Amino acid sequence: MIDDPVLVFSVDVAMADAPREAQRLTEWLVASGWVTASLAPGPRAFATGTVTEKQGGSVEVIAEPTLNMEGADMESPLCPYCETQVDIFALTDEISDDTPYPVVRCEGCGRGVAYLDWPGTSHPIMSNLTLALDAWMIPSDDTTPSSLVSEIRAEMGGRWLQMWTHF
Numbered sequence: 001m002i003d004d005p006v007l008v009f010s011v012d013v014a015m016a017d018a019p020r021e022a023q024r025l026t027e028w029l030v031a032s033g034w035v036t037a038s039l040a041p042g043p044r045a046f047a048t049g050t051v052t053e054k055q056g057g058s059v060e061v062i063a064e065p066t067l068n069m070e071g072a073d074m075e076s077p078l079c080p081y082c083e084t085q086v087d088i089f090a091l092t093d094e095i096s097d098d099t100p101y102p103v104v105r106c107e108g109c110g111r112g113v114a115y116l117d118w119p120g121t122s123h124p125i126m127s128n129l130t131l132a133l134d135a136w137m138i139p140s141d142d143t144t145p146s147s148l149v150s151e152i153r154a155e156m157g158g159r160w161l162q163m164w165t166h167f
């Protein structure tokens, strides 16, 4: 049973642009057959095996500030310079609506590291436009040309991250 959502979100959409970008994303998802007009999985989702007939699936387009989290037992990331593990709260305490991606100082080497330069998605990451895919099978190898995530990146532009959640 796969019921944990996959989150696919932009880190480049400003809040002021989120409703318009959400509409553009939704229209493209429908036009390309990934979802139906009622936001149920579309023919392309079934044809690619991303959603199964037995499992079903749902889609939610969220155009508001969202703190995306993997869930329980998150491991905070290692400094990209010295591999010291940052305290997860040192990261999250710096986040605000005005500063969604703060510079966080590494306790190991003292460098200020931009929020999105902390590797991986094991730490919470803010977004203003998020696609929550419940019971969809999105391969973690998102370099596969046919994958939904790759197509969203190509269609929408900017940086899109993918996160599995498991609460």
Ligand SMILES: [Zn+2]
Pocket: 079, 080, 081, 082, 083, 084, 106, 107, 108, 109, 110, 111
């Ligand atoms: Zn460091």
